[in-house]
Amino acid sequence: MKRFDTIYALRHYLQTVRHSGRRIGFVPTMGALHEGHLTLIAAARQGDRLPHPTSGLSQVGGEPVVPDLVVCSIFVNPAQFNNPDDLARYPRTVDEDCRMLEAAGCDVVFTPSVDEIYPDQPTLRLHFGELETTMEGAFRPGHFNGVGIVVAKLFNMVQPDVAYFGQKDLQQVAVVRRLIRDLSFPIELIRCDTIREADGLAMSSRNRLLSPEERQQATTLYQALSLARDLMHEDRSPAQAKAAVIDLFAHRPAFRLEYVEVVNADSLHPVIEQQAPGQTAICLAAQLGKVRLIDNIVF
Numbered sequence: 001m002k003r004f005d006t007i008y009a010l011r012h013y014l015q016t017v018r019h020s021g022r023r024i025g026f027v028p029t030m031g032a033l034h035e036g037h038l039t040l041i042a043a044a045r046q047g048d049r050l051p052h053p054t055s056g057l058s059q060v061g062g063e064p065v066v067p068d069l070v071v072c073s074i075f076v077n078p079a080q081f082n083n084p085d086d087l088a089r090y091p092r093t094v095d096e097d098c099r100m101l102e103a104a105g106c107d108v109v110f111t112p113s114v115d116e117i118y119p120d121q122p123t124l125r126l127h128f129g130e131l132e133t134t135m136e137g138a139f140r141p142g143h144f145n146g147v148g149i150v151v152a153k154l155f156n157m158v159q160p161d162v163a164y165f166g167q168k169d170l171q172q173v174a175v176v177r178r179l180i181r182d183l184s185f186p187i188e189l190i191r192c193d194t195i196r197e198a199d200g201l202a203m204s205s206r207n208r209l210l211s212p213e214e215r216q217q218a219t220t221l222y223q224a225l226s227l228a229r230d231l232m233h234e235d236r237s238p239a240q241a242k243a244a245v246i247d248l249f250a251h252r253p254a255f256r257l258e259y260v261e262v263v264n265a266d267s268l269h270p271v272i273e274q275q276a277p278g279q280t281a282i283c284l285a286a287q288l289g290k291v292r293l294i295d296n297i298v299f
């Protein structure tokens with residue numbers, strides 16, 4: 001596996017790759033890697049079509065792209081953190097990450113410094129309309145501007161054919177899909193399923209910040225989502241499902257529930273009645289001690 005810290009070295013290498021006709025798969029991350037990240041690498045490695053493909057521009061109606069080379073970036077992007085303590089606490093384990101990536105068959109890892117990515121503070125501002133006024137956008141002001149800017153920069157640096165994102169960050173998938181369309185990036189976006197611990201907790205880099213007691217309590221998120229999904233399968237309304245989640249958290253004082261929403265999994269518009277299979281998402285965020293956790297179920 002090759003490792004580059006500079007944009008110049010990365011571009012120089014990837015130019016040769018592209019000139020030889022090889023196609024590039026890209027997995028952007030903030031490091032502190034876990035099995036969830038490794039499944040994105042595996043999806044890229046296998047040209048995996050099975051996770052829900054959400055097409056960008058190049059592949060609408062075309063044959064799926066199978067990448068020949070997999071690039072992963074590790075960059076804790078200050079621009080997307082609305083809370084300085086969250087940024088300061090964010091786990092950083094880059095040497096271990098590189099070992100995991102190499103074992104997973106990643107070809108290139110890009111580990112730039114903050115100065116490399118942001119020689120100047122960007123003056124650009126990105127807006128995602130309705131996509132950023134709910135859920136994560138509402139509770140993390142400026143977050144999707146920061147995500148959009150860094151993802152656009154990384155797309156320009158890597159120039160991938162396919163990019164892989166996790167369903168755990170469902171709103172991010174919708175925002176990046178929109179970014180791809182708005183800026184005409186010739187990139188196919190693949191959404192990969194959320195990987196969970198045995199007890200249902202969605203894997204997340206921030207999980208390692210939980211105390212042992214909080215780690216046990218954290219299963220509440222998945223219990224709440226499963227309860228809401230089961231209620232909707234029993235023909236209860238989205239409002240009833242949301243009320244059940246709010247009630248469940250009301251009995252778990254360790255948590256502060258920020259939001260629970262039942263939305264269309266692609267548009268993120270609130271839904272008021274049952275939709276076609278695979279179209280409904282229940283999303284929530286909750287603060288547990290100092291750690292903020294998010295999760296969702298699509299069904």
Ligand SMILES: Nc1ncnc2c1ncn2[C@@H]1O[C@H](COP(=O)(O)OP(=O)(O)OP(=O)(O)O)[C@@H](O)[C@H]1O
Binds near residue numbers: 168
């Ligand atoms: N459990 C998971 N299953 C599948 N994909 C995941 C999972 N966790 C994260 N990802 C995806 O990995 C990519 C990089 O995410 P990131 O590095 O922020 O990790 P993270 O675990 O989401 O960390 P955190 O939520 O604590 O910021 C994103 O596309 C994200 O959706």
Ligand SMILES: CC(C)(CO)[C@@H](O)C(=O)[O-]
Binds near residue numbers: 028029030075080172
């Ligand atoms: C896409 C991303 C790498 C941009 O910093 C980040 O938001 C993440 O890890 O999900």
Ligand code: BAL
Binds near residue numbers: 030080081169
């Ligand atoms: N995976 C989402 C990145 C963030 O929480 O900033």
